[in-house]
Amino acid sequence: MEGTPTSRAERRRRTEERILSAARAIFAERGFQRTTIRAVAAAAEVDPALVMQYFGSKQELFEQAVRIPSIPPLDGELEPVEELLGRIGMKMGPLPQATLAMMRSMLTHPDAAEEVRGKLDGQVAQLADAIGSGDAELRAALMVSTMLGVTIAHQLLGLTALRGASPERIAETLRPSLRALADG
Amino acid sequence: MEGTPTSRAERRRRTEERILSAARAIFAERGFQRTTIRAVAAAAEVDPALVMQYFGSKQELFEQAVRIPSIPPLDGELEPVEELLGRIGMKMGPLPQATLAMMRSMLTHPDAAEEVRGKLDGQVAQLADAIGSGDAELRAALMVSTMLGVTIAHQLLGLTALRGASPERIAETLRPSLRALADG
DNA sequence: GTCTATAGTGTGATAGAC
DNA sequence: GTCTATCACACTATAGAC
Numbered sequence: 001m002e003g004t005p006t007s008r009a010e011r012r013r014r015t016e017e018r019i020l021s022a023a024r025a026i027f028a029e030r031g032f033q034r035t036t037i038r039a040v041a042a043a044a045e046v047d048p049a050l051v052m053q054y055f056g057s058k059q060e061l062f063e064q065a066v067r068i069p070s071i072p073p074l075d076g077e078l079e080p081v082e083e084l085l086g087r088i089g090m091k092m093g094p095l096p097q098a099t100l101a102m103m104r105s106m107l108t109h110p111d112a113a114e115e116v117r118g119k120l121d122g123q124v125a126q127l128a129d130a131i132g133s134g135d136a137e138l139r140a141a142l143m144v145s146t147m148l149g150v151t152i153a154h155q156l157l158g159l160t161a162l163r164g165a166s167p168e169r170i171a172e173t174l175r176p177s178l179r180a181l182a183d184g
Numbered sequence: 185m186e187g188t189p190t191s192r193a194e195r196r197r198r199t200e201e202r203i204l205s206a207a208r209a210i211f212a213e214r215g216f217q218r219t220t221i222r223a224v225a226a227a228a229e230v231d232p233a234l235v236m237q238y239f240g241s242k243q244e245l246f247e248q249a250v251r252i253p254s255i256p257p258l259d260g261e262l263e264p265v266e267e268l269l270g271r272i273g274m275k276m277g278p279l280p281q282a283t284l285a286m287m288r289s290m291l292t293h294p295d296a297a298e299e300v301r302g303k304l305d306g307q308v309a310q311l312a313d314a315i316g317s318g319d320a321e322l323r324a325a326l327m328v329s330t331m332l333g334v335t336i337a338h339q340l341l342g343l344t345a346l347r348g349a350s351p352e353r354i355a356e357t358l359r360p361s362l363r364a365l366a367d368g
Numbered sequence: 369g370t371c372t373a374t375a376g377t378g379t380g381a382t383a384g385a386c
Numbered sequence: 387g388t389c390t391a392t393c394a395c396a397c398t399a400t401a402g403a404c
Binding site: 369370371372373374375376377378379380381382383384385386 | 387388389390391392393394395396397398399400401402403404
């Protein structure tokens, strides 16, 4: 029966991906504590026990769901700050659900907090390298914090003044502010 | 026995305040879902049932604990943007625990989200009035979002680059960035 | 391999002893 | 009035039937 179009392994893989996709959506919407295995299973249309069977624990499911390819570190020449900002996440467009899930939980789930802090610290270091002057690290941290704040306000909290604004307009309006931090 | 230095009513008032203080601290540290009535009671050195007796529900306890005097709205003349920023929260110093408790829960507790969104919307409106030009509302929203992000990164997430920085230095370094947004 | 049934834990809330 | 004891519930996780 291994020659059938959908082998056992293939079916398993698809079910697993369906569970992960459902998990990402619900984790992103409710955060770690308030999402239940039951809800994830229901959304993925599988039995709750199957989720446990595949992932072992809620924590493990969360880790798998929010695992995203991280930004490759800079190699060789330093890029201009603008480009770095874009690459780091200044797109301001809709973020991947894995990222939203992580951010949603970062204030109440210690592991998520640790993960996000590490990621942001890394971005600060990259930016600080590109800036290079005296208090570059502080200014880089404030740039990253700014983007964090705008993302939270826009994507997670839904400030009314930002709800209608397009990502491009937000990025455009924000640019002089970030430039002021980068230039010192 | 009503003439004793500590009347029944007075004792009750003090116990209630001790519970609220403990609740603020734990809500600020762990967020709404992860704080238990039992933990609050233990910290306040009272029986868990007493907390329920006084406040009726965990939700009610939370609401009482995070209730803080809100910023009085502007009356009459518009203030300079700088002053408004200071009054709105740009002190960057340690925030009251009630505020931290609210912020800690704002991404995972719908009521907290609603409350924070309302408060921030109000600040945006005040700032937008003070700015006054075409896209004032968007720029005001980005200023508020910036302060939100820096506060989160500094007080709740603990970015390493910000951990050592004094509130004054952070405020000073951030000023040109906010000015760029205010001036357009 | 998948799911039903349930064990085990921690929670908010309540009733009644003192 | 305060607290001990307990309830009812929801959850994660496991074990065993199919």
